[in-house]
Amino acid sequence: MEGKTLGYEQCEQAVTWLRDHSQHRPSVGIVLGSGHSALADQVIKADIFSYADIPHFPRSTVPGHVGRLVLGELGGHTCVVMQGRFHMYEGYSANTVVFPVRVMKLLGVHTLLLTNAAGGLNPEYNVGDIMLVKDHIFLPGLAAHGPLVGPNDERFGPRFPSTSDAYDPELRAIARAVAKELKFGQRLREGVYVMEGGPAFESVAECRMLKLMGGDAVGMSTVPEVHVARHCGIRVFAISLITNLAVLEFDSPQRATHAEVLETGQRSAANIQQLIINLLTCMPPPTPSD
Numbered sequence: 636m637e638g639k640t641l642g643y644e645q646c647e648q649a650v651t652w653l654r655d656h657s658q659h660r661p662s663v664g665i666v667l668g669s670g671h672s673a674l675a676d677q678v679i680k681a682d683i684f685s686y687a688d689i690p691h692f693p694r695s696t697v698p699g700h701v702g703r704l705v706l707g708e709l710g711g712h713t714c715v716v717m718q719g720r721f722h723m724y725e726g727y728s729a730n731t732v733v734f735p736v737r738v739m740k741l742l743g744v745h746t747l748l749l750t751n752a753a754g755g756l757n758p759e760y761n762v763g764d765i766m767l768v769k770d771h772i773f774l775p776g777l778a779a780h781g782p783l784v785g786p787n788d789e790r791f792g793p794r795f796p797s798t799s800d801a802y803d804p805e806l807r808a809i810a811r812a813v814a815k816e817l818k819f820g821q822r823l824r825e826g827v828y829v830m831e832g833g834p835a836f837e838s839v840a841e842c843r844m845l846k847l848m849g850g851d852a853v854g855m856s857t858v859p860e861v862h863v864a865r866h867c868g869i870r871v872f873a874i875s876l877i878t879n880l881a882v883l884e885f886d887s888p889q890r891a892t893h894a895e896v897l898e899t900g901q902r903s904a905a906n907i908q909q910l911i912i913n914l915l916t917c918m919p920p921p922t923p924s925d
């Protein structure tokens with residue numbers, strides 16, 4: 636496990652560097668998961684930075700995660716877009732995984748839109764469905780392997796934040812209306828995302844357990860970012876693209892693969908992009924009190 640703690644001062648240094656290198660002052664953050672990188676190509680007046688050039692930023696190591704931060708205009712908002720995220724299974728501590736979200740906070744971001752790829756646990760789900768995340772089960776977090784473990788920095792938020800209100804109901808309602816306009820029909824779902832540590836895909840018995848627990852989709856990311864975003868008062872919206880179906884039968888020949896995850900991501904890119912851009916367009920413009 637990589638061990639350097641990235642705190643408030645390191646966030647400030649990254650923010651100073653970004654403000655020196657870009658005129659954009661983002662109020663919306665976007666995190667693009669496996670296979671979703673192309674959304675960043677829609678950003679207008681884009682300033683594009685490799686993670687390698689930004690002070691203290693980790694490096695992306697997972698195929699499908701380009702490793703660039705894009706600042707510019709999207710859907711009428713000034714946005715900062717992560718073209719690729721960090722995962723604990725890459726060997727990064729939870730603290731490192733969430734560093735960019737804290738940087739976003741200090742940049743002035745008040746709303747965070749997260750995307751991920753996930754395996755469908757709910758038997759009604761199909762590959763290509765888009766699930767609005769209404770809640771989560773944070774398996775590493777329940778065992779104190781989350782980003783808020785350790786000394787609490789009150790400049791970010793309180794020691795004991797609530798997570799029962801993590802996923803903003805108003806943004807989900809706007810997304811439902813947008814999906815209706817886009818005629819997504821049954822492809823639009825709303826459910827519970829389970830985060831497991833990875834990098835191995837789940838066994839059949841594990842998939843069965845996660846489904847029994849109340850999970851609708853399973854992945855290896857997102858919830859650490861949600862925890863720190865809510866900790867520092869950022870409004871959160873998250874979607875999972877169902878890229879594959881969890882294997883729920885012991886004698887099934889089906890296997891999850893990252894190649895399938897990326898393929899589904901490419902096939903569904905247009906839908907994800909339309910949903911996010913239209914959501915941004917309908918989102919109330921930022922106000923000083925947000």
Ligand SMILES: O=P(O)(O)O[C@H]1O[C@H](CO)[C@@H](O)[C@H]1O
Nearest residue numbers: 668669751752855856893896
């Ligand atoms: O959650 P994102 O980053 O979208 O990626 C998902 O896809 C990868 C597995 O194929 C894992 O990283 C899983 O978390």
